[in-house]
Amino acid sequence: MDKEKYQDDDLLEVFDIKDRIAINKDKIISQESNERFLNSIMDNYFLDNDNIIFLQEHGYAIFYFDDNESCICGSNKKYQDCHKKLLKSQGENYITYAEALNNDQDYNEYLNINKILIDNISQAYINTAKCNFLDCDRMVIKTSLVDDKKWLTSIKVNYIDTKLTIGNDFFINKVDKILECNSFCLEHNDVLKKMNNWKSSFFLSSAFTLQRNTIIFNFALSEFENKFNSIKSDGYKALMIYHLRKLKQEFKSSLLQIERIRNAWKTNDFSDFKLHNWKIDKVKNQNFQCSDFFYPQIMPENFETVNSVNNPLTNIYNGFVFNEFIDHEIMSTFVWHKDDDKITKFMNQWIQKIKTDNEVRHFISNVCLILSNVILFDENYYSKLTKDEQILNSALSKFRFETPKMGQEYIKMKFFAGFDSGNDLF
Numbered sequence: 001m002d003k004e005k006y007q008d009d010d011l012l013e014v015f016d017i018k019d020r021i022a023i024n025k026d027k028i029i030s031q032e033s034n035e036r037f038l039n040s041i042m043d044n045y046f047l048d049n050d051n052i053i054f055l056q057e058h059g060y061a062i063f064y065f066d067d068n069e070s071c072i073c074g075s076n077k078k079y080q081d082c083h084k085k086l087l088k089s090q091g092e093n094y095i096t097y098a099e100a101l102n103n104d105q106d107y108n109e110y111l112n113i114n115k116i117l118i119d120n121i122s123q124a125y126i127n128t129a130k131c132n133f134l135d136c137d138r139m140v141i142k143t144s145l146v147d148d149k150k151w152l153t154s155i156k157v158n159y160i161d162t163k164l165t166i167g168n169d170f171f172i173n174k175v176d177k178i179l180e181c182n183s184f185c186l187e188h189n190d191v192l193k194k195m196n197n198w199k200s201s202f203f204l205s206s207a208f209t210l211q212r213n214t215i216i217f218n219f220a221l222s223e224f225e226n227k228f229n230s231i232k233s234d235g236y237k238a239l240m241i242y243h244l245r246k247l248k249q250e251f252k253s254s255l256l257q258i259e260r261i262r263n264a265w266k267t268n269d270f271s272d273f274k275l276h277n278w279k280i281d282k283v284k285n286q287n288f289q290c291s292d293f294f295y296p297q298i299m300p301e302n303f304e305t306v307n308s309v310n311n312p313l314t315n316i317y318n319g320f321v322f323n324e325f326i327d328h329e330i331m332s333t334f335v336w337h338k339d340d341d342k343i344t345k346f347m348n349q350w351i352q353k354i355k356t357d358n359e360v361r362h363f364i365s366n367v368c369l370i371l372s373n374v375i376l377f378d379e380n381y382y383s384k385l386t387k388d389e390q391i392l393n394s395a396l397s398k399f400r401f402e403t404p405k406m407g408q409e410y411i412k413m414k415f416f417a418g419f420d421s422g423n424d425l426f
């Protein structure tokens, strides 16, 4: 991957969504009600595939690329001079991810067709990636993010296999390949692993997230280039663009984080990062592990949006949580960058809101379980939960769906009702 070309801060233009609305001439409802309708949809927490298809088919062409927009690939060319020209017509109907979700046969076919592509992209990444540590240009080595203990995780080996159905248990045995990190050279990998503090953990997680996002984004871009013209329905085309935009934002946000932490490491000055610690004593057991980014959605006091699941056009804000178990205590460290106003506000509101030890336990549990990507459960602990508890944990851990499928209204309500009074994993 050519890192330089992605470092342009102007990679993604944040623009006014309303500018993107093309309304059908024969629409009966007035401009004013159109606007109200659109605003209410975009304010809604979750925009599912039906909403997007509906909007697209009724003339709300929010999810297309503008000819003069800088290309989605980050080449700094205009879209019309870059990927628009590269789009291929294959004269066949291609099943999109969103369509494939409708039945198992199509879904398996989708995975089979694309597994080869994602494997190739992953291998190309591994073969060419340079160490992410400072200015090191040695080749990366393969390492695992987690220790040898038996853990369960909801992450799958195949990055593109993200089909999850509410009512199922998503947690599977951690195999090394799932949390394989190819981001540092041998020497720097050792440096980071031996330190075992939030700084090294933050760096490892950032690098792992960047690796995943690079591979997934490159896959999506390739799928777009090769298959887009074979997709018949405008609605499914809109979904593909929606997805690509969201991936681009995630990619951009992980690049930003790794840049920030690399710079802090260079000068040994982490003062641009803000920190908040919570300590919990008399921990029942070390039944789960999480040192990962978290992606808040809503402020707890004024319900302002932090990250919108709906809007793939705005920046993504994340913080980092690091749990350290020492004897029967846990020290939980929350880290975020001072420039991320929304995370600062989110954390400040929670710090004000949390008054008791129990609330701290629930808050940390829920940040790990609901707002983070990588949570690991101890196998023994997890096997003793009831089936219902396993299913609820599964649903909560994938609450922040990457794909606009499955209206999770029930889970959403559970989330807001129980965020600081629900889960105590300690």
Ligand SMILES: [Zn+2]
Binding pocket: 071, 072, 073, 074, 075, 082, 083, 084
């Ligand atoms: Zn392009």
Ligand SMILES: [Zn+2]
Binding pocket: 131, 132, 133, 136, 137, 138, 184, 185, 186, 187, 188, 189
């Ligand atoms: Zn290195």
